Amino acid sequence: MKVRSSAGLRDRSALWFEDGKLIMIDQRALPHRMQLVSYSDSGSVAEAIRNMVIRGAPSIGAAAAYGMALACLKKEDLRVAAETLKSTRPTANDLFYAVDYMLMRIDAGDDPISAAEAYAQNIIDKCMAIGRYGSGLIRNGDIVMTHCNAGALATVDVGTALAPIRVAWNEGKRFTVIASETRPRLQGLQLTAWELIQEGIEHAVIVDGASGHFMRKGVNMVIVGADRIAANGDFANKIGTFEKAVLAKEAGVPFYVAAPASTFDFDTSCGEDIVIEDRSSEELTMIGGKYIAPQGVNVLNPAFDMTPARYVTAYVTEKGILSKEQISSMRG
Amino acid sequence: MKVRSSAGLRDRSALWFEDGKLIMIDQRALPHRMQLVSYSDSGSVAEAIRNMVIRGAPSIGAAAAYGMALACLKKEDLRVAAETLKSTRPTANDLFYAVDYMLMRIDAGDDPISAAEAYAQNIIDKCMAIGRYGSGLIRNGDIVMTHCNAGALATVDVGTALAPIRVAWNEGKRFTVIASETRPRLQGLQLTAWELIQEGIEHAVIVDGASGHFMRKGVNMVIVGADRIAANGDFANKIGTFEKAVLAKEAGVPFYVAAPASTFDFDTSCGEDIVIEDRSSEELTMIGGKYIAPQGVNVLNPAFDMTPARYVTAYVTEKGILSKEQISSMRG
Numbered sequence: 329m330k331v332r333s334s335a336g337l338r339d340r341s342a343l344w345f346e347d348g349k350l351i352m353i354d355q356r357a358l359p360h361r362m363q364l365v366s367y368s369d370s371g372s373v374a375e376a377i378r379n380m381v382i383r384g385a386p387s388i389g390a391a392a393a394y395g396m397a398l399a400c401l402k403k404e405d406l407r408v409a410a411e412t413l414k415s416t417r418p419t420a421n422d423l424f425y426a427v428d429y430m431l432m433r434i435d436a437g438d439d440p441i442s443a444a445e446a447y448a449q450n451i452i453d454k455c456m457a458i459g460r461y462g463s464g465l466i467r468n469g470d471i472v473m474t475h476c477n478a479g480a481l482a483t484v485d486v487g488t489a490l491a492p493i494r495v496a497w498n499e500g501k502r503f504t505v506i507a508s509e510t511r512p513r514l515q516g517l518q519l520t521a522w523e524l525i526q527e528g529i530e531h532a533v534i535v536d537g538a539s540g541h542f543m544r545k546g547v548n549m550v551i552v553g554a555d556r557i558a559a560n561g562d563f564a565n566k567i568g569t570f571e572k573a574v575l576a577k578e579a580g581v582p583f584y585v586a587a588p589a590s591t592f593d594f595d596t597s598c599g600e601d602i603v604i605e606d607r608s609s610e611e612l613t614m615i616g617g618k619y620i621a622p623q624g625v626n627v628l629n630p631a632f633d634m635t636p637a638r639y640v641t642a643y644v645t646e647k648g649i650l651s652k653e654q655i656s657s658m659r660g
Numbered sequence: 661m662k663v664r665s666s667a668g669l670r671d672r673s674a675l676w677f678e679d680g681k682l683i684m685i686d687q688r689a690l691p692h693r694m695q696l697v698s699y700s701d702s703g704s705v706a707e708a709i710r711n712m713v714i715r716g717a718p719s720i721g722a723a724a725a726y727g728m729a730l731a732c733l734k735k736e737d738l739r740v741a742a743e744t745l746k747s748t749r750p751t752a753n754d755l756f757y758a759v760d761y762m763l764m765r766i767d768a769g770d771d772p773i774s775a776a777e778a779y780a781q782n783i784i785d786k787c788m789a790i791g792r793y794g795s796g797l798i799r800n801g802d803i804v805m806t807h808c809n810a811g812a813l814a815t816v817d818v819g820t821a822l823a824p825i826r827v828a829w830n831e832g833k834r835f836t837v838i839a840s841e842t843r844p845r846l847q848g849l850q851l852t853a854w855e856l857i858q859e860g861i862e863h864a865v866i867v868d869g870a871s872g873h874f875m876r877k878g879v880n881m882v883i884v885g886a887d888r889i890a891a892n893g894d895f896a897n898k899i900g901t902f903e904k905a906v907l908a909k910e911a912g913v914p915f916y917v918a919a920p921a922s923t924f925d926f927d928t929s930c931g932e933d934i935v936i937e938d939r940s941s942e943e944l945t946m947i948g949g950k951y952i953a954p955q956g957v958n959v960l961n962p963a964f965d966m967t968p969a970r971y972v973t974a975y976v977t978e979k980g981i982l983s984k985e986q987i988s989s990m991r992g
Contacts, residue, residue, distance in 0.1 A: 358954075359953065359954030359955070475869075506960075508869075509843065509944065510869070511841065511843060511867040511868065511869060512867050514952065517944070517945075517952065517953050517954075517957070518952065518953070518954065521953065521954050521957045522954040525954055525955075525956045525957065530958075531957075531958055532958045532959060532960045533944065533953070533957055533958065533959050533960075534944075534959070534960050534961070535843040535844050535868070535899060535900070535944060535961070536843065536867070536868045536869040536900075537807075537840075537842070537843060537868040537869075537898075537899050537900025537901075537903055537965075538899050538900070538960070538961075538962060538965070539903065540900075540902045540903035540906055540965065541899060541902055541903075541962060541965040541966075542960070544902070566869075567867060567869050567870050567873060568867070568868075568869025568870070568872075570872045570873055570876070571869055571871065571872035571873075571903060571907060574872055574906060574907055574910050575903060575906055575907075578906050578910075612841065612849070612865065612866075612867060613849075615947045615948070615950070615952065616947065616948075616950045616952060618947070618948045618950065620846065620849065620850065620947065620948060621691065621849055621850070621853065621865070622690075622691030622849075622850065622853050622854040622857055623691070623857070624857045625849070625853045625857065625863075625865055626862075626863055626864045626865065627864060627865050627866070628838075628864045628865075628866050628870070628874070629866070629867070629870075630870060630873060633869075633870070633872065633873040634873075
């Protein structure tokens with residue numbers, strides 16, 4: 329079975345299970361090639377997460393869920409598989425959530441593939457709910473800014489930040505999405521713009537440094553995804569998110585975070601406790617296999633930043649549009 | 661004669677006059693190759709400015725001055741040469757200033773090459789003065805953030821924003837420079853880091869979107885150059901500058917603009933009157949000849965942004981460190 333929604337990528341999801349294998353779109357090959365890769369054990373799924381064949385907190389969670397299902401089918405040591413999967417990327421909450429969910433379902437004797445598929449379908453259903461709640465925020469003629477890719481590729485299908493955009497567009501509203509390119513890995517340029525082009529949604533890509541310029545010229549809202557949201561509403565997301573939150577506040581532009589329950593981590597009290605992953609300098613100094621930096625350069629490359637809750641206008645969730653005081657309703 | 665300073669690039673300036681020709685470092689080839697190109701008429705100098713063989717407001721001014729000198733030597737129509745040079749890039753004030761200066765000197769019967777060399781030497785002398793005033797702002801152990809390239813390459817030699825950094829380092833102070841890479845053309849990564857490596861100055865390059873993250877973690881000052889400063893202190897500089905100014909204000913970090921008199925334009929009353937150049941989408945969608953975007957992408961690519969004077973702590977000039985109330989002393 330291929331979990332699907334009608335509001336996401338036109339022809340396929342970011343990942344699905346077929347003939348005993350987990351299939352993923354290799355997101356590193358986009359937008360140049362649609363390349364599918366398949367996995368039949370948990371170790372190779374872990375490698376795919378680490379190497380960013382698949383990325384985006386909810387998609388990582390779904391991949392890890394299928395990874396646990398494969399571990400079960402292959403009669404691997406489930407504790408080792410769980411640890412290996414959890415060790416791949418430190419920041420997103422969904423990864424940990426998904427692995428623990430699968431351990432519970434497997435312990436309960438449930439069919440592991442069905443459990444993983446239910447996990448993935450559940451993400452899509454929540455994204456659709458986020459889309460329905462969030463679409464009410466978008467008006468005809470608006471300019472909506474987003475960052476990185478919180479679209480279908482990041483969330484199995486539909487998206488989190490892109491869900492309200494997709495639903496509003498499908499309702500017939502007409503507006504423009506500004507996507508910042510999102511260095512170093514260019515997910516805004518290479519994934520979000522690609523998704524928007526697939527859907528025929530009006531858009532413009534800008535360099536990350538132009539966000540403030542356009543915010544001052546007139547942006548109506550900023551909407552981003554999140555990799556982990558702490559109990560107090562502080563959240564981690566792709567590097568560059570914090571800047572947009574500050575710029576939005578300065579320009580008086582509403583700033584929304586779109587995320588499902590699995591992104592909320594009530595065991596983390598505030599943003600300062602979220603581990604920020606540092607990635608290799610080559611992400612910055614190489615593009616398309618070409619070295620673009622001077623010899624001897626030093627690089628700092630944090631993959632995420634942390635935005636304090638005071639910059640967030642509201643959280644767009646599958647349970648509604650919540651203030652930071654209301655997010656404890658996402659608990660459990 | 662080769663105009664030089666002892667505090668800039670170790671082996672050559674960004675441009676100089678030799679054997680009847682204007683020689684420039686092709687800054688598009690850096691940091692991969694040190695490639696020199698030579699020009700013997702004003703039209704080809706104008707093309708070099710337009711194509712960004714040379715960039716940075718003061719270097720553009722010097723190139724235009726030499727372009728006018730070449731026009732004179734080649735007995736070109738000086739009014740046509742002046743218009744052609746002025747039409748290359750709209751934002752920087754130095755270009756217009758330099759062409760008008762040369763017309764005046766030529767009208768006065770001065771030797772055109774000597775006049776252009778005096779113009780270039782004058783920039784270097786002013787940069788050295790900026791360096792001496794600005795170095796007092798930098799303390800041992802500081803983290804100093806800059807954007808784009810306001811170094812020797814941008815100003816014939818020494819630099820504007822990099823002048824205080826060079827002088828402080830040569831005085832024996834030890835600190836770290838954070839250079840943001842400056843998409844789309846990567847002047848921070850490819851030129852500023854290259855200059856800092858040449859000088860042995862401790863540095864780290866970050867993506868533009870990480871500026872806010874590091875500002876919050878602890879940056880002691882931000883110092884940038886300017887392409888044009890209006891009478892009220894509003895200024896245009898490389899896209900991404902405005903964001904740093906807002907983030908610095910939010911984090912309580914002092915924000916300095918380093919620029920010589922030629923950058924101040926008292927005929928422009930405020931920043932809203934400065935023309936912002938839009939450049940081609942290929943600057944964003946191509947890197948090193950490789951297309952990196954999805955087919956059908958729309959791009960907005962303003963080369964500069966405008967930062968209101970209220971975000972500026974002070975202006976570091978050859979006449980001292982000035983408040984926005986004091987900048988009228990740069991007039992005339």
